[in-house]
Amino acid sequence: MTNKFYSYDLTKSEEDYLKALFQIIIESEVTKVGNNQLAEYLKVSPASANNMIKKLKGKKLVISEKYGKLELTSEGKEIAVWLVRKHRLWETFLYKYMNFSWDEVHEVAEQLEHIRSAKLIDELDRFMDYPQKDPHGDIIPDEKGNYELTPKITLSHLKGGERCRLVAVNDSSVAFLKYVSEIGLALSSEIKVEEVVEFDRSVRISFSDRTETVSRKFADNIFVELL
Amino acid sequence: MTNKFYSYDLTKSEEDYLKALFQIIIESEVTKVGNNQLAEYLKVSPASANNMIKKLKGKKLVISEKYGKLELTSEGKEIAVWLVRKHRLWETFLYKYMNFSWDEVHEVAEQLEHIRSAKLIDELDRFMDYPQKDPHGDIIPDEKGNYELTPKITLSHLKGGERCRLVAVNDSSVAFLKYVSEIGLALSSEIKVEEVVEFDRSVRISFSDRTETVSRKFADNIFVELL
DNA sequence: TAAAAAAGTTAGGCATGACTAACAAGTTTT
C-alpha cells in the first residue's frame, strides 16, 4: 500500500537531479556522469549542479570521489526509476484519456511526476489497465521498479534498402515531436530507407505512400526495430 | 483554448495565499480579512503573511490600506475561483475514478491544483462529463468562473424533531472526514435530529436505523438542507 | 612533458518564502 519511496522526502529539485542522472546513464549507455554534463542536461550552471550533488551525496543517493564522476547508489537509482514510472504513466494518461498530443504530454507530465501519492500512481496504473509502454514507445517500469531498456537502434543505423518499424522517439524536444507527427510518422509506422545521402548523411525514407528526406539529426532521434 | 489565468505566473505560495483569502471570505461570510487571521488559516507567522501580501498587492491581486483589512481585487478573486475549480475537479476525479475515499482526496488535490495546464483541466472536466459538485458536496465553478455558494445551514441550526439531508461537509480536516464516514454518514444521508442536549449542545441524530450523539463542533461542520 | 583546455569546486550574491523578536498602530476596557 504505502510505497517505500515515501520514506524519502525529496524536493522537486532533488528529484529532477536524480532523474536526470538516471536518464543520462540510460541514454548515453554509461555508468558514470560528469558534473558539467549533468549541469548541461538540466540547463543549470556547473556550480548549481555541484551544489545539489553535495546534498544528494549527503543523502546517500549519489556517490563520487572528489573530482571524480557521479554514480547513482542503488537507492538513488530506485527513486529515479520510480520517478520515470510516474512520468510515463502520466504521459500515457494524458495521451489516452485527456486528448493530449504526442508533443504536449511531456511538459505537463514533468509537473505531474512530482505529485506525492503512491496510491494515485497505483490506481492510475490499474485504471489504464497496466500499460506496458508510454506514448513515445518507452517501457513503463512496474511497481517493483523493474524495467527494460528501450531498444537503442536508431533510424540512422540503417542502410539504403532496409526496412524497419518505429518503436520509440526521443521525447525531450517538443519541436522534434511536433515535426515527427507533421511528417506523418507515428509509433509502429513502417519505414523503408530509400537512400542514405553521402553528402550530409541525410536519409530518404518512404512510408505509407509518402517519401521524405530527413536530416541525420532527425534520424538519430527515431528508435526503430529492424524488419 | 488557452486560459486567461495563464497570463499570471504565480508561485505555488502565491496561489495558496489567494485561495486562502477566498476561502476565508466564503466560509466566514465577510468581505475583508485580517492579516493575522490569514496567517492563522495558513499556519504561518503573521510576518510571513504580511510579506506575501505585499507581493500580492504589487501584483494588484489584493488591496488594503495600511493597518487595514485585506480584500481581493476582481482579478485576485478570479484566480482564486479558478484554483477552487481545479481543486474540486481533481477531488472529483480522485474520488470517482481513482478509488480515493472522502478523507484522502483533499491532500492530493492540494498538490494537483497547482499543475499548470488549462487544457488538462478542460479535458478532465469533459472526461468526467462536467460534474456539478465535488465529493464533499461543494459546487465546482465552471470554466468561466461562475459558481454558487454552498448552502450555509449546518446541522447545529436544527431543533429537535427536524429532518434534513446532508448536502456538504467541511473538507478541511482529515480526522473529521474519517469520523463522518465511520459513523456511516455520506452525502445525501437523511438525518433526523432527535434532541439537542441542553448541557453541552451536543446533538442526538438518527439516520438509516442508527442513532448517534455528535458534538456541537461536529454539527457545525455538517451542511444540510431542510426537509 | 609542459602548456592549454576542460572539468570540477569554492566563494559570494540574489530571490523566495519561511521564521523570531521588537515595535507601531488601532481597539478595547476600565
Add this chain to the structure above:
DNA sequence: AAAACTTGTTAGTCATGCCTAACTTTTTTA
C-alpha cells in the same frame, strides 16, 4: 482618556536553489 490588549509591520535571520567569477584539479594535446 489612559492602560492594556490585539493586530499589523519592520528588521534581521535562515534554508533552498539558482547565479557569476575565480580558482584548482585533471585531462588533453602540441
